[in-house]
Amino acid sequence: MVRGFGGASGFAIGRAFVLPSLELELPDKLVDVADLAVEFEKLYEGIRCSKSEIENIKQDISDLIGEEESNIFNAHLAILEDPIFMNEIQGLMQRHYKAAEVAVKETIDKFVSMFDLLDDDYMKERAADIKDVGNRLLKHLLGEWEEADPPADTPYILVAKELSPSHLARLDSAQVLGVVTMLGGTTSHAAIMLRAMGIPFVMGMENRLPAAIQTGDILIIDGDEGSVIVNPPQDIIRLYEEKQSRAAANLERLKQIAHVPTVTKDSVRMELKVNISSAKELDMALKYGAKGVGLFRTEFLYMDRVSLPLEDEQYEVYREAAVKLGDRPLVIRTLDIGGDKSVNFMNLPQEDNPALGYRAIRILLDCRELFKTQLKAILRAALHGNIRIMYPMISSVDEVRQANEILEQAKRELAQEGKPFKENTPVGIMIEVPAAVVVADLLAEEVQFFSIGTNDLIQYALAVDRMNETVSNLYDPYHPAVLRLLKQVADAARAQGIPVSVCGELAGDPEAIPLWLGLGIHELSMSVQCLLPVKEQVLQSDAQAGRSFLAEALRLRRSSEIKERLRAVSQTISH
Numbered sequence: 001m002v003r004g005f006g007g008a009s010g011f012a013i014g015r016a017f018v019l020p021s022l023e024l025e026l027p028d029k030l031v032d033v034a035d036l037a038v039e040f041e042k043l044y045e046g047i048r049c050s051k052s053e054i055e056n057i058k059q060d061i062s063d064l065i066g067e068e069e070s071n072i073f074n075a076h077l078a079i080l081e082d083p084i085f086m087n088e089i090q091g092l093m094q095r096h097y098k099a100a101e102v103a104v105k106e107t108i109d110k111f112v113s114m115f116d117l118l119d120d121d122y123m124k125e126r127a128a129d130i131k132d133v134g135n136r137l138l139k140h141l142l143g144e145w146e147e148a149d150p151p152a153d154t155p156y157i158l159v160a161k162e163l164s165p166s167h168l169a170r171l172d173s174a175q176v177l178g179v180v181t182m183l184g185g186t187t188s189h190a191a192i193m194l195r196a197m198g199i200p201f202v203m204g205m206e207n208r209l210p211a212a213i214q215t216g217d218i219l220i221i222d223g224d225e226g227s228v229i230v231n232p233p234q235d236i237i238r239l240y241e242e243k244q245s246r247a248a249a250n251l252e253r254l255k256q257i258a259h260v261p262t263v264t265k266d267s268v269r270m271e272l273k274v275n276i277s278s279a280k281e282l283d284m285a286l287k288y289g290a291k292g293v294g295l296f297r298t299e300f301l302y303m304d305r306v307s308l309p310l311e312d313e314q315y316e317v318y319r320e321a322a323v324k325l326g327d328r329p330l331v332i333r334t335l336d337i338g339g340d341k342s343v344n345f346m347n348l349p350q351e352d353n354p355a356l357g358y359r360a361i362r363i364l365l366d367c368r369e370l371f372k373t374q375l376k377a378i379l380r381a382a383l384h385g386n387i388r389i390m391y392p393m394i395s396s397v398d399e400v401r402q403a404n405e406i407l408e409q410a411k412r413e414l415a416q417e418g419k420p421f422k423e424n425t426p427v428g429i430m431i432e433v434p435a436a437v438v439v440a441d442l443l444a445e446e447v448q449f450f451s452i453g454t455n456d457l458i459q460y461a462l463a464v465d466r467m468n469e470t471v472s473n474l475y476d477p478y479h480p481a482v483l484r485l486l487k488q489v490a491d492a493a494r495a496q497g498i499p500v501s502v503c504g505e506l507a508g509d510p511e512a513i514p515l516w517l518g519l520g521i522h523e524l525s526m527s528v529q530c531l532l533p534v535k536e537q538v539l540q541s542d543a544q545a546g547r548s549f550l551a552e553a554l555r556l557r558r559s560s561e562i563k564e565r566l567r568a569v570s571q572t573i574s575h
Contacts, residue, residue, distance in 0.1 A: 001227050001228070001229050002205065002208050002209055002210075002227065002228050002229075002230070003208070003225065003226055003227050003228075004180075004202050004203055004204040004205040004208055004226045004227070004228065005202070005203050005204040005226040006201070006202060006222070006223045006224050006225060006226035007179075007181075007190075007191040007194060007195070007201035007202065007203045007223060007226075008179075008191060008194040008195040008198075008199060008200055008201035008223050009195075009200065009223045009224045009527075009529055010178070010198070010199070010200035010223050010224070011178070011200055011220065011221060011222040011223060011224070011240070011243075011244065012157055012177040012178035012200045012219075012220075012221050013177070013218075013219070013220050013237065013240055013241060013244065014155055014156055014157045014177040014178070014218070014219065015154075015156055015157065015215075015216055015217065015218055015219070016156065016157050016158075016159045016180075016213050016214065016215055016216065016217045016218075016219050017150040017151070017156040017157070017158055017159065017215050018159045018160070018213060018214060018215045019150075019158060019159065019160040019161075019163075019167070028098075028102060029098070029099040029101075029102050030096075030097045030098065030099070031097055031098075031099050032097075033097065036093065036094070036097070039093060039099060039100045040090075040093065040100070042100050042141060043089065043090075043093070043100040043103075043104070043141070045140070046100070046104075046137050046140035046141045047080055047137065049140045050080060050133070050136045050137045050140055051077060051080055053136065054073050054076050054077055054080075054133075054136070055073075055077070057073060058073040058074075061073075061193075072193065075129055076129060076132065076133045076136075078307075079129065079130060079133045080133060080137070085107065085111065085130075088107045088110065088111075089103045089104055089107045090103075092106060092107065100141050101138055101141040101142055104134060104137055104138055104141065105134070105138060107134070108130060108131060108134035108135075108138075111127070111130045112127040112130055112131055115127035115130070128162050128164060128183075128190075129164075131164070132164035132167075135164075150171065150175070151175070152172065152175070153175075154175065155175050155176075155177050156175060156176065156177060157176075157177050157178045157179070157180060157219045157221060158171070158176055158178070158179045158180070159179075159180045159181075159213045159219075160179075160180075160181050160182070161181065161182045161183060161206075162181050162182065162183040162190075163179060163181050163190040164190065168190055168193055168194070173197050173199065176199055177199075177200075178199060178200040178201065178202070178219075178221045178223070179194055179199060179200070179201045179202075180201075180202050180203070180205060180213070180219065180221055180228055181201075181202075181203045181204075181205070182203075182204075182205050182206035183203070183204070183206060191203065200221055200222070200223035201223050202221045202222070202223055202226050202227065202228055203226075204226070205228060209228070209230065211230075213230055217230055217231050218230075218231050218232065218237065220232055220236070220237070220240050251532070254532035254533065254535075254536060255288070255532070257289075257532065257535055257536060257539065258287065258288050258289035258532065258535075259289045260289075260535075260539070262289075262291075262535050262538050262539065263538075263539070264517065264538060264539070264541045264542060264543050265539075265540070265541065265542050266542050266543050266544055268517065268522065268543035269522060270516075270517075270522050270523075270524065270538045271291045271292070271501075271522060271523045271524070272289070272290060272291055272524055272525075272526070272531055272534060272535055272538075273290055273291055273292045273293055273294035273295075273329070273331075273501070273523065273524070273525040273526075274290045274292075274293055274294065274525060274526065274527070274528050274531065275293070275294060275295040275297065275503055275525050275526060275527055276293055276295070276296055276297070276321075276528075277296075277297045277300045278300065278317075279317065279320045279321040279324060281528060282321060282324045282325065283324075284528050285528045285531070286324070286325075288528060288531045288532055289531065289532075289535065290328075290528070290531060291328055291329075292325060292328035292329035292330060292331075292386070293321065293325065293328075293329065293330045293331055293525070294329075294331050294451065294501050294503045294523065294524070294525020294526075295331055295333055295390075295451065295503040295525050296318075296321065296330060296331060296332045296333060297333060297336070298314075298332060298333060298334065298335055298336075298374070299335055299336050299337050301313075301314060301317060302335060302337065308370060308373070310373070311373050311376050311377045311380075312377075313377075314373070314374060314377035314378075315377040315380050315381050318330075318332060318377060318378055318381035318387065319380075319381040319384045319385075321385075322381055322382070322384045322385025322386070322387055323384050323385060325385055325386065326385065326386075327385070327386050328385075328386060329386045329387075329388060330385055330386060330387045330388070331387075331388045331390050331428070331451065331525075332378050332387060332388070332389060332390065333390045333391075333392055333430065334361075334364060334371065334374055334375070334378075334389065334390065334391055334392065335360075335363070335364060335370070335371070335374055335392075336359070336360045336392040336393070337359065337360070337363060338354065338357065338358050338359025338360060338362070338363055348363075355459070355460075355465070359393065360392040360393035361391055361392055361393050361394055361399050361403065362393070364391075364403070364406075365399065365402050365403065365406075368406055371403075371406050372406055372409060372410045372413070375389070375406065375407050375410040376410045376413065376414055376419075376421070378425070379407075379410060379411060379414060379421035379422060379425055380414065380419060380420065380421045382421065382422035382425045383420055383421065383422050387422070387425060388425065388426040388427070388428060388448070388449065389407070389425055389426070389427045389428070390427075390428045390429065390430060390449075390451060391403050391427070391428075391429045391430065392430045392432070392453075393430060393432060393433060393456075394429040394430060394431075394433070394436055394443065395433040395435040395436050396435065396436075396439070397439065397442050397443060397446055400429060400443065400446045400447060401446065404427065404446075407427065411423065426448040426449065427447055427448055428447050428448055428449035428450060428451060428498075429443060429447050429450060429451070430451055430452075430453045430503075431443075431450050431451065431452045431453065431457065431489050431500075432452070432453035432455075432456035432457045432460070432504075433456070433457070433460055434457070434460055434461050434485065437457070437485045437488050437489055438488075440488055440489050440492035440493070441492040441495065441496070443492075444492045444493055444495070444496035444498055445496060447498065448498060449493075449498050449499045449500065449501070450489060450492075450493050450498065450499070450500040450501070451500070451501045451502070451503050451525070452486065452489055452500065452501070452502045452503070452504065452521075453503055453504050454477065454502060454503075454504025454505060454506040454507065455504040455505055456504075457482075457485065457504070458475060458476070458477055458479075458482055458504075458506075459475065461479075461481055461482060461485055462474060462475065462476065462479060462481070462482070464476075476559050477506050477509075477512075478559045478562045478563050478566065479559045480554075480556065480557065480558070480559065480562065483515075483550075483553055483554060483562065484554070486515075486519055487519060487550075487554065490519040490520055490521055494520060499523060500521055500523070501521070501523035501524065501525055502516065502521060502523070502524050502525065503524075503525040503526075505526075507524040507525055507526045507530075507534075508524075508526030508527055508529075508530030508534060509530075509534075510530075510533050510534050510536070510537035510570070511537075511566060511567070511570045512566075513534065513537045513538055513541050513546070513570070514541065514545060514546040514549045514550075514566060514569045514570065515546070515549070515550065515553075515566065516546070517541060517542075517543045517545075517546025517547070518546035518547045518548075518549050518550025518551070518553075519550060537570070545569060545572075546569075549565060549566065549569050552565060553565060553566070
């Protein structure tokens with residue numbers, strides 16, 4: 001077993017089809033001055049054909065992955081219209097008499113190298129977009145070249161150095177069992193599309209495999225753990241086939257409780273919601289009985305483009321989600337960028353410690369027009385459903401009040417523009433910074449709800465980067481300090497009479513249910529895959545047992561003791 005990184009959840013067993021890496025070499029072809037006009041016409045015709053092709057791909061794939069995710073191809077169109085990119089090509093042709101295809105190839109290589117040198121994973125992934133668009137343009141300039149396509153009638157696991165959205169759009173998704181790439185990251189366009197298509201994806205395998213994967217090799221891939229097994233022995237294949245069969249049978253069994261009220265054995269109700277990045281994910285969430293959206297990550301509206309999404313565009317996205325949910329709540333987190341999430345058009349600074357730097361609410365309060373545009377779109381969409389606004393990474397009362405001032409400005413501008421909106425849209429905050437926990441009693445007086453982001457709260461409280469393999473073992477959700485922080489937040493919310501939910505990964509862990517019941521937290525938001533296992537655990541749980549567990553856990557001194565006690569409680573429930 002070799003570990004990379006999980007890009008899209010699920011696991012698959014099948015034969016590999018290795019996509020050959022397209023590395024085109026062109027001779028340095030020069031043209032006469034008299035022929036430049038012909039070369040330019042060839043370039044412009046290639047651009048026209050490329051744009052038309054991209055538009056067709058976007059239209060064809062929108063039904064499969066959703067309109068929002070298909071907007072990925074808008075970024076490809078923007079590259080063909082980017083003045084810097086096009087000026088570089090035209091300059092090589094005008095000043096150095098390069099043939100159109102040579103100028104395009106040299107420009108692609110230059111920009112890809114430039115992005116690869118940046119110390120920013122998101123920007124490095126944009127190099128794949130430039131290469132994809134450039135290769136499409138080269139095809140039209142040189143004529144079609146032979147590309148190896150996978151079998152049309154046999155399921156396979158696709159293996160590639162990197163996977164472009166264009167190539168992914170050409171594949172028959174019904175035949176793709178899973179995908180493995182040597183490069184790529186969680187914010188790559190391929191990863192976003194594969195998650196929307198529900199295809200397991202493992203990435204980052206370069207320099208990790210002892211030998212290259214060959215077409216025909218049998219693979220087992222796990223998109224949750226980010227692992228790949230190459231040519232496993234039959235007993236391992238049988239083991240995973242049984243695991244796959246059990247998982248499918250278990251899912252069918254769990255579907256029977258999808259629309260059963262989520263109530264403990266002693267009649268305490270728990271509201272289970274989902275975390276989403278697009279409205280496309282709501283279909284499965286509602287099928288599995290989600291009671292709303294506890295976290296709509298809006299940053300993906302901003303990350304795959306070259307300019308700010310306009311108010312009307314955002315309004316349509318939020319409205320679509322609200323309409324799908326009906327009277328179920330939709331908690332929209334305002335833009336949370338910075339840190340590990342870059343946005344092309346904002347030119348955010350490179351930072352030595354981005355997790356503690358210029359991100360989330362700090363950017364929003366600094367970029368008031370950007371923030372106000374998003375708030376106006378949310379306020380308008382709130383007329384169509386049960387929408388709530390949530391500010392990310394709050395650490396002080398001042399930040400809440402400044403954000404609310406901008407919210408009031410947004411309302412005044414909408415009124416002046418004659419655009420209808422919901423005046424009393426509820427406002428809440430993410431509790432993910434230890435400072436917010438310390439002043440949770442003060443913050444509770446300023447907002448209508450709390451949502452605990454356990455991932456960042458644990459990371460900041462324990463000073464542990466969970467993505468750093470050297471210290472990731474210190475990332476401990478059951479550290480006594482973490483339990484005390486959670487209790488402080490729950491107590492502050494209860495004292496003020498406002499609801500508190502949890503939207504971090506810990507919310508989707510069935511074993512943690514006694515903890516939430518003990519704390520009196522009755523709203524959890526998680527990935528859609530976790531909904532049914534968590535619901536089953538709640539149905540078998542007893543809130544009083546959770547309160548007894550918490551009372552004991554707060555007296556324990558070591559996380560190992562807390563986890564042992566929690567495991568005992570969970571095992572009692574499951575038996």
